[in-house]
Amino acid sequence: MVAANLAANHKYSHSHHSQKATPMRDVEITLGTIYKTGGRWRGAITTGYDGTGKRVRKYISAKTRSEVKRRQLELYRRLLTKQKQPEKITVETWSAQWLEQIAPKGVSPRVLQNLQSAHRRHIVPTLGKYKLADLGIEEVLELDQAVEKSGVSGRTQQAVRSALSTCLDAAVEWGKMDSNPCKRVKRPQARSATRTALAAKDAAHILEFSRAAKDPLFSLWASYLLLGFRRAELIALEWDRLDLERGLVDLSWQVQQIPWRHGPKCGCREGKPAVQCPRREHAVKPGQEFRELRASRILVRPKTAASIRMTPIPGPLLMVLRQHRDTARPNPYSLVWASESGLPLDPRIVTREWKKLQKSAGYEPVDLHSTRHTTASLLLAAGVPVEVIVQILGHSDVASTRRYAHLDQTMARAAMEKLGAILPLTGGV
Incomplete structure (x- = not known):
């Protein structure tokens, strides 16, 4: 009425x-x-x-x-009220336009890759044929149900929903639709799994097993546990950023594998994959600093200032790394660790080899990222102050509120030596 x-x-x-x-x-x-x-x-x-x-x-x-x-x-x-009617554009069409032209300008290459995966695997197959103007609560729930049925984790379900919501936010901003229906639907729930950390004796046993087996990645595993670095940081480490005379390591770059995009005025036909474009370029944000590595892998600066740090190397690890320097094969990329063929290490293969090592040593595999938790736990057990651990591990969430950028290296070195005493490395490579 x-x-x-x-x-x-x-x-x-x-x-x-x-x-x-x-x-x-x-x-x-x-x-x-x-x-x-x-x-x-x-x-x-x-x-x-x-x-x-x-x-x-x-x-x-x-x-x-x-x-x-x-x-x-x-x-x-x-x-x-004479407002503009939403355009009759499909989700699939807008998704392609947004991912190609808009999203790369506002997100990192890694985030863009995740967005592309969510749209390709879940969003477009489920909602691609719908018009943006027809999207409502029912369609958002339809996507949630389809993603859940695919058997992915709760975290992935949340990531897919976020990918859709971000895309639709842009559609609203660009006048393609009037409102984002994701805002009216509760976000999927995800149960966080508790990360486990290796005990000191278990970490020492695994490293000893790796050394005795003449594992070519022994020095890499030792560096993970004694430095607490991220996978992308260690895989990207170059010899000129590893000072084995003063015992310092410079973490100013990370390796990332990012998608390609068509180069400006490339003239490629519509639908041609960007990887086949003769003028292809890395899909990085405008102004983002990066260095070429190989193919789609590049070296980029860490996303936070706290992650760019100079860290002292504990004595036992310094000995291991010097031995590795004397025996490692040179590679064209000057990387500290490379494959047998001299190529940069594949992050997936590194993760697989770490799990294989733990099983061979008689342990249930602990996630590679959890070695950072092991390092933090060992540093705490050694009585190292929290503010020192913050700088050593580059915890951006803590560093954003507590500034320790100018921490004296003497304190950090003393902390790492305490860690070396708790987790000694016997023998050589």
């Missing part, structure tokens, strides 16, 4: 010209009936008349009658 009264009080007058000389008439924006057809509910709004005197209607569809009613009233109010 309220909608009917509103419709009666809002009239738009238009002059229509046609070959049939139809008379000019007042045009009412009126709500039509809601009905079900083909398994979906449908509603209409009369917005005027064409040149022959026929009514012009706009149609809304959804899976439920209540959702059609909501969209119908939303469109009705928008027309009354």
Whole structure:
């Protein structure tokens, strides 16, 4: 009744010209009936008349009658206030445009890669054929259910939802749709798994097992446990950033594998993969500092200032790294660790080899990233102050509120020597 009264009080007058000389008439924006057809509910709004005197209607569809009613009233109010109608663009079309032209300017290469994966594997297959204007609560829930049925983790479910929401936020900003329906649907729940850390004796046993087996990655595992660095930091480490005379390591670069994008004015046909573009370029943010490594792998600066740090090397590890320097094969990239063929290490292979080592040593595999927790636990057990651990491990969340950028290296070195005493490395490589 309220909608009917509103419709009666809002009239738009238009002059229509046609070959049939139809008379000019007042045009009412009126709500039509809601009905079900083909398994979906449908509603209409009369917005005027064409040149022959026929009514012009706009149609809304959804899976439920209540959702059609909501969209119908939303469109009705928008027309009354002369707001722009959402464009008839599909989710698939907008997704491709957003990922190619808009998203790369605002996110890191790693985040862009994750967004592309979420859209390619989940969002486009489920919602790609829907028009942006037709997206509502039911469609968001449809995606959530499809992602859950695919068997991925709760964290991945949340990531997919976030990828859709971010994409739709941009659609709203660019005037492609009026509101983001993700804002009206509760985010999928995810149960956080508790990360486990190796005890000191277990870490020492695994390292001793690796050394005795003449594992070519022994020095890498020792560095993980005694330095607490991230995988991307150690894989990217170059010899000129490893000072084995003063016992310092410079963590100013990380390795990332990022997607390609078409180069400017490349002239490629539509649909041609960016990797085949003769003028392809790395899909990095404008102004982002990076260095070429190999193929799609590049070296980039860490995402936070706290992650760029100079860390002392404990005595036992310094001995191991010097032995590794004397026996390691040179590689074209001057990396401290490389494959047998001289190529940069594949992060997935490093993770696989770490799990294989633990199983061979008789342990249930602990996630490689958890070695950082092991290092932190050992430093705490050695009585190292928290602010020193913050700098050593480059914890950005703590460093953002507690500034220890100018921590005396003497304190950090003393801390690392305590760690070396708790986790000694017997023998050589």
